Amino acid sequence: MAGRTTVALLVAALASAAVAPALAAPTSVAAEPSAAPAGATDGAATPNETVAADQHPHVVAAYPDPVRSGDAGEFAVLSVPPGANLSRYDLSDGHRSASLGTATGAAIDRRRIAVSAEPAVARNLTDRPVVGVDALSLANDGGRLEVVRNGSLVDAAVYRETTEGSVVRWNGTATTWRPLGATDREPVSARNGEVRAFVLPDASGVPLDVLAGADDRLLLAGYTLTSARVVDALVRARERGATVRVLVEGEPVGGRTAREADALDRLAEAGVEVQAVGGAGARYDYHHAKYAVVDDRAVVLTENWKPAGTGGNSSRGWGAVTEQEQIVEGLAETFRADAGWRDARPWESFRRGRSFERGEPAFGDYPSRVDPERVPVDRTTLLVALDNAQPRLIERLDGADESIDVIQVTLGGWDAPLVRTLRRAAARDVEVCVLLSGAWYAREENRQTAERLREWADRRDAPLSVRLAEPGDRFEKIHAKGAVVDDRHVVLGSLNWNEAAATSNREVVLVLSGERVAGYYGGVFDADWRGGSTGLPVGVLAALGGLLALAGLVVWRVEFVGEEPVGVGP
Structure with a gap:
């Protein structure tokens, strides 16, 4: 969908200088469909009797x-x-x-x-x-x-x-x-209906509005939770008599901050059931899912429950609100399965004897350019990792005919299944565009990823382009984890497209199918893509400029938006 124009430039010496049905109930550790026929029996068979x-x-x-x-x-x-x-x-x-x-x-x-x-x-x-x-x-x-x-x-x-x-x-x-104890369920699907589509930081009020509407139940699952506004909404729901439960990761990367410990303390003191997942016998490396079930609706996010994410103070994120019964109950089942296992411990006991890191919240302020919108969907599918998300996403990408637009913080290794799938798509002439984070902590890794994919695409004349986001005044950094496939299917959720996340973490993903919903997120992707950069180090760009002065024979394609070259691709 991202409009791209390419022009071939002949450069002599460039070659030498080029540098993530119906609900199947959570199974036990051994649950598998039985192959034995319902009426099979050997009852009181004699020792010599033949048994099938x-x-x-x-x-x-x-x-x-x-x-x-x-x-x-x-x-x-x-x-x-x-x-x-x-x-x-x-x-x-x-x-x-x-x-x-x-x-x-x-x-x-x-x-x-x-x-x-x-x-x-x-x-x-x-x-x-x-x-x-x-x-x-x-x-x-x-x-x-x-x-x-x-x-x-x-x-x-x-x-x-x-x-x-x-x-x-x-x-x-x-x-x-x-x-042991990991669920093993099939994807959950719902036909027709609508979702409320939104992106962050533009519409930070949407997830908060969902939480504020709780009357009967509020089940909030997250990786981290530091937002004072979210805590306020949870406490008020508890005061109204709603059943409020919170499930977070016990050992987030970098440690838990004192700010989050204070937030969880406040919730526990208000009578909210707060559990932290982790420790010996944990089923997943990280509880990384980001969603909430509120009465008869649910919100699924790519963002954490903190100022940088749902607070709208930093990250580009995607989210959706649905009232489709199968999806809402599928998320509720996931929450109950994760909160009901022995690796989910009450926060009061989990925090004893622990020290907490100092952390500062994000304070960014960004204009709201993209309004939330209610859009129809033909089908919504709930995927969870490590049960079914990666194989179903691979199946969806392998079915692409025209285009795949991906937005991710980073991509997995070269041989990660989802990365291989993107290369397969480009090899069969599906136009693949990958937008990665340009944040300081991911920039160097993403530059290397972009270069390797770009070189692969150049050798095969494959339509695969990679850019690093340059957000300008729209947001601070990419944190969304999503894709738009064939202008028809939208993928959004907590899953980073790497092998560890898909096979070791608890993740939640929605696949939203329909032209209107794809048009909404596709339009956001296009705008962010147009602000992206090549990902090439400044020194390489300078060397390229010098080489362009030399007439040559090697083809290098440079992408233009308006009059300024903003990306280099196949």
Whole structure:
């Protein structure tokens, strides 16, 4: 969408000088759809009776390396056909066998059971019925679990070296590792409706207005929370009788500031339930999601709940408010799943014995050029990491036909899946534009990223351009994490497009589909793109100027907006 004009300049010596359906309920650590048919049973089968392979219990998951001394509480999870007579089966860890005859009654009715030699400990680690057995020891350097019936092997599951605190799951012969307690849900979608689209710093009043309207419930999830205006809104909602809960990251990068500690103290003293996520057994590296559920609507943001973000004092951010029931309840389910796990601790206990860093809030003042707007959507999809966000975004980008405009603080490494996807798109002639932050802390990294992508595009004559934002008086820095695809689909949320964020953090993303909503955010992208710079160091630009004086044979393309060259691209 960003209008670009290119002109070829011949330069002789330049070559040598060129330098992130319906709601599926949160699953337990072992939840997988059962492959066993509903009516399958071997009931009172005789020892010589033949039993179909899909009527046997089979291993679907295991927790071999708990974050506990001596690996206390390790367990395996079996999928059991209804009515199966487990007295005929043994479970072997490759060295010793344990009879499953004690697994009867209610346990079998649940279809999935956990088997452990330490059931009292394991019951605190899974919501599956736990069956105690005399012998079961899962090796940390890899192992094999076998289900044996009347002396004959009926199922085997092999895993390699373990990941501490993670569950291994089997889908056929494929294995995946996920942190204990991590959710594993499908995307949530809602058709038709409208959203209130807005950007920051222009419309900082929108998220605050949403919070101020709480009557029954207010669930606020964030990475950090320092905004006094947000705290005021939460306290007032609590005073009106609303249920108010707050969930933040326990160990943000750089440490927690004294200002944030004071804000969380004030909330806790007002009766707000404040929890911090982190510590031993944490399922995610960072709780990085940024959203709020307020009665029957929700707001999803790219920004933190602090003056620089939702306060409108610094960052370019994107946000959207929705009343689509499936999306609102999907976010509420995400909040409950994250606040209900044991790594979410009450703030009062989490803060004890901790010191806090000095921090200064942002005080910028920026004009409001982009008004919020209610726009129709054909579909809204809720994605969360690490459950489903990255593969679904890759699928969306791989389906692009014409254009992909991306705005990010930084991009991931060269081989990060989303970065590879952008190169694939450009290679098939989809016009890709990437706008990165020009802030001091990201400038050098982003210059190098821009140069490498630009050189790749030049070699292939691919339509991929990269700029570093030069915000002028519109905002201080890029903090948005979004994209506009084919002038039809908008991506916005907390996900930075790097591998660690997509596979280790809790992140929340909306995909908004429709021409009007894409036009809104696309227009903002275009304006920010036109203010972008090449990302080339000043010295390189000076050298380029000298080389232009020399007639040459190497093609270099320079982009123009108006009469001034503001970017160098393919």
